Amino acid sequence: MGRRVCVCGVKVDIPMARSSARGLLRHNNSKLDTFLKRNTSRDVYERIRVYEPCVVVSGSVKKVFMHVILSDERVYLSEYQPRALREALSFRHIKSIELINDLPDFLSGQDRERSMHIRVVHTAKDPGKKSSRPKGSVQNKPSFPSRGRNSSARHSLEGVSPSWRISPTSMSSSDQRQSPSASVPTALMRRASTEEQEQEQEEEKEEELHLYAVSPSSRIYLHLQSSWSSYIIRSTLMLDPVYRKRCGISYSSPQKQKYQKISWERTCHLFSQLSGELLQENISLESLYLLLQELHTATNRNPTIKKLFWRSPDLYPFLVKTLSESSQGGQEGVHTADRLLLCTLVVQILSLMFRETEIEAARLSMLTAKQGALTENMLLALVCDPDLQLPDSTDASKSSLNKLQADYLDAASALLFELVVFCQEASRTPALGHFLTIGWVFRLLKPHPFLLPFVGYQAQQLVLVLWGPQDPLSPSQAVLLFQRCRVLLACLQHSACLSKYIRTGFKEEFRYYVKTSGLEDRLPHHYPISQPAQNLLSQLLSLVLQKP
Template identity: 35%
Template sequence: MGSPARSGFPARMNSRLDAFLRRRLAPEVYDAIRAYEPCVVVSDSENHTFKYVVLSDRLIYLTENPPKSIRRAVALRDVVAIELIDDYPEFLNSPDREVNQHIRIIYSSTVKKECEKSKGLGKFLFPFHHANANNKKVKEENNGPVFWKSKEPRSPNESSLRYCLESSAPTKDSTLCPSPNFKKLSLHGQGAFQPLPSPSRRSCQSTPATGKAISKTSCTTNTKKPQDFAAHKDSLCEVPFKCNGNKNEFYLENSLLTSPLQSSTNLEKKELELHLYIISTTSSIFLHLKSSWNNYIIKATLLQDPIYASELIPAIGSQKPYRSEEKIKHFSQLKSELFLKDNTLSKILCLIMELKAAARKNFILKKLFWKTSDLFYFLVNKLHEYLPESRDKNARQNKSQRADELVVCIEILQTLGLMFRETETESSRLNTLAAKKGTLSNLLEILISKPQIPKSCPVFDIQLADATLVEMPFDAELQKLILEYTDTATALLYEILLVFQQIFEGNLGLGSTKFAISWMMSFLQNCPPIVTFVASIVKQVVKGLSASLQLLSPCQAVLLYQQFYILKSCLQYSKTLAEYIRNDYREEFRYFIHMPALKKRLPLCYPITQPTTQLFHEVLQLIEQKQCVKY
C-alpha cells in the first residue's frame, strides 16, 4: 500500500512520510490517502513554510517536512475553486521560479459571525464557477469543474481555519456517509451507479419464480447487511441534502448537527485561500487535486439518493474496527473463488456483487484489484463470453437464460466502473491497461455494442401445477436490461475516458502521449457500433431533458454529466464523430437539448449541477463549431 510510486506517479514515494501517516492516521483514513507532495505553503496561518500537502478522498492535510504532526487544512466539500497561477514568486530563487507550480485553492470556511447575517450561504457549499474579471483560463479542463489561471495571486485571507462540520482530532477523517435514518429501499433504482435493478425473479434478494432464474438461496451472502463498515465514533457524517419544491432552497435531512443551513446566528461562511508552491514541472499533484475534487462532487451527489446511500449504511450495532488485513484476506478469498472453473452463473453473480459491495466501502480493495492484472483480464474475458452475443447456443434462443447473462454483465460493468473510480493515482492501473491493449480494445468494443437478444417468440412456463402454458413477458424484461446495460456502459466508458484524458493532460505513467485520448477516440471511431452508441446517448439526453418537468434524481444527474462528457470528447478528439453529431443531431440540440431545459431538470442543491452546466455549455459551443479536433 505504501510502496514507491513509479513511472510518472510521484504520488506516494517517501517511505518516512508514509510510515508517519500510517502511524498517525486511522487505518481507513490511511488507506484512502491519494497522494502527497513537498511544497511551500502560504495561507492565513502559514507564512512560506516548507511542508507536505497530503491528499485524501475527502480532505487536504498539511504536515511538516520532516513530519512531526498533521492537521486538516481544507475539506473537499468546502472547495470553491482550484487554480493554477502563472507567476514568478519573489521568495523563490531564480531557478526554482522557472519550475514552480503555484496552486491556489479557494474554499469556504465557517467563522464566527461579526456582522449582520449574510445572505446566500448556499452558494459556498458546492464547487461553482469562480469568475473573476482579471482571470483567464489556463487551458480547457476535461475532468470536473473549471480551473483558472491568473498572473497575480490574491492575498491570502487572515481569518482562522475553522470548520463547523469537522472534528478536531487529527487522526480521524470525517466520514462521507448518509444519514443513518435512511430506510433500506428496493434495488430497483435508476442511474449509472445504482445497484442493478434486476427483475425480482432474478434478484439475489428475491425468491425464484420460474425457469433457470438465479435464486436467493445461492446468494445468501448478499442478503446480509454490511458488517465491515468502519465506525468513526468521533467523526461527523455529511448528511445528504434534500431540495424543496422551488429547487433553489435545500436543507439537511435527519441532521442533528449544527449547520450553516440551519439559520445559525453565530456562524457564517467566508472564502479563504490556501497557496501551494510546488517546486517541480513534473509534479502531478494539481491533476490529483482536481480529480479528487471531481470524484468528491460525484460521490456527494450520489449520496443524496437514498437507494445509493442505503448501500453504505452499516447495520445498527454491527460496526467492527477497520482492519486492512481483513480486507486483504477478503479480497483474496473472493478472487480465488471467482477463478474456479466450475462456477455457475449465479455463483459468479453473487461473488461479483460481494466484491462490488466491499470495494464501495473500502478503497483498499480497489488498490488490490489493480495491484495485479489477472482479475481485470478475467472480468473482461467473462464479458466477452456473453457480449455482444452469448457463446452459449442455448442462451441465443432462451430469453430467460439470456436475461440472467445480462444481469451478470451489468454487475461486472458496475464493478469495473467502481474500480476505475478514484484510482487515478495507482500506477499499476496504467501498467495493466498498457500491458495488453487487446484486452482494453475488447472492453471498449463491448461497451459501445448493443447486446444481442433472442428474437421475439413466445416463451412458455411448463412448471405450473396445472401444466397450463403461460406466456411470460420476457421481451419487456430484456429491453429493460438493455437500457440498464447502456447506462452502465456509458458510466464505465466515462471512467476510461478520464484515464486517457489524464494521461493527455499530465503525460503520466507511460512515457508517450500516444497512449492517450487521441488513441482511444481513433479506435472508437473505427468501430461500426460507435455510431449507434452515440445516437443512443443523444436519444437518452433528449429524453432526460424533455420527457417531463420532473427533477432528475442524483444518479440521473451524474449519468447526464457522464453523457455530456462523452459527447464533448467525441466533438473534440474525433473529426468523424464530430461531423456525425453536428450533421445528424443539430436539430435535437436546437429544440430539445438547450440550457433552459437543463436548468429545469437539475436541482441547484446537487454538487454536480454546476460542473454539468459548464460542461453542457462547452458541448453547445462545440456543436456550433465546424472544426475542433485535438491531437
C-alpha cells in the same frame, strides 16, 4: 538524492520525487509518512492518497513551502519539517480547480520557469456577515456527505459469512420501516438544530488556495482534479438511499457511524476465497452471477478490495473475457436477458474498480500489459448496438429487454467515463511515456461498427433527461448526467469524426431542448455534483452549437 529550492530567498532541500514507468509519483519522505502515521487516526491515514511539497499561498499562509496532503475528502497542510497537521479545505467546498500560466516572482531560476501554479477556488463561512435568507428558510446543503465519512457498514464483511455471502439489497424489514431520524437521541437532535441555526447566521464567502508545485514531475494538479471528481460523485450518490444501503450504511445510530474494520489479512483471505470460486472451471451462469454480486457488494463496503483486485493477475482478465464473450453472445444457450444482466454487472464492477484507484501502481501495469491488449478488448466489447434486434419477441418481452439494454448502456457510459478520465490524465503527463491516451481510445474505436449509434444514444439520452419533466433529477441521475457530459465532451474535443457526427445529428436538439437557464431546478443545489455538472454542460453546449 534531492534538489534545492529557493523560496523568497530561503533555500530548502527537498527529496527528489521519481516518476516511474508505472506512472506513480514516488516519495522518499519517510519522515513525513512516519509523522502522518503517528499523528492521524487509522481512518484518516488510510484515506491519504498522495502528498507533495508545494509553495502555499492562502488567506492565512503567505508563500510558505509546505507539504500538501490529499485524502479522499480533504486537503491538509503540514510544515516542510512536519510539526502539525492542519485542514486547508474540504472537497465539498471547492468551486473550481485551474492552472494559472504565470511566473511567480518569489521563485528563481529553473524553479520559477518550471513551477506549476494551481488555483483552488472554494467557499468558507464568514462569521462577520449574516445570511440574507429569510428567517425559517431551509438552507440548501448536503446533509449526508458530511456524516458519510463516519458512516458505519450495516454488516461487516467478516460478520456475514466467511465467503462474503452478502445480498446487495439485504436489509431487515424493521430497517425498511424505520424513519431516517428514528434511534437519534433528543439531545443530539437539539445540538444539531442549534448548530444548523448558527450556521444559517453565517454567510459564505469565496476564498482561494494557491499551490505552486516545484517538482518537474509533479502530478498534484491531476490528483486534485481526480480526488475532487471522485468526491463529488461519491458524496452525491450517498444522498441516494438505495446506494447507501448497497454500501452498508444505515440511517440509524449516527453516534456509531464508523465502518467496522477487518484486518488486511482477513480481507485478503476472504478475497482469495471469492476469487477462487469465481475462477473455477465449468461454473454455471447462475453461480457466476451470484459470485459477481458478492464481489460488487463487498467492494462497495470495503474499498481495500479494489487494491486486491488490481494486484490479482487473474480477475481483470477474467472480467474482460466474460464481458467479451457475453456481449457477443458467445455463451451457447444463454438467454438475452441473462446475458444483459451479466454484462451490466461486469461493467458496474469494472467501473467501481477504476474509481479512486489512480494511485494504485498495479492498475496501470495491468492496463498496459501486452500493449494494452486487455484494455483494447474491454473497450471493443463495451461499445454495442443500442437497438436490440428482437424480431420474434412479444411486446412485453421487448419492453423488458429494452429496459435491461438501457441499464447496460447507462453502466457502459459510466465505465467509459472512468476510462476517459484515466486516459486524459495520462495525456497530460507525457513523461509517463505510455500509450494509453485519449487519442489512443478514439483511434481504437473509430472502426467499430456500432461506435456512432452508441455515441448517438448517449447524446440522445442527455437531451431526453434535460427535456423531460422538470422534476429534480435523482442523485444517481445527476451523476450519470455528469459522466455523459464528460464522455461527450471528450468525443467533441478528441475525435474529428465523432465531433462532426454529434454536431450534424444533434445540433437542433441541443439548441432547442438543452437550456442551461433552468438547470437549477433539475440539479438541486445541495447535490455536490450540481455545479460541476452545469459547468460541463455549458462547455458541451458551446462546442455543439459553435459554428464550423
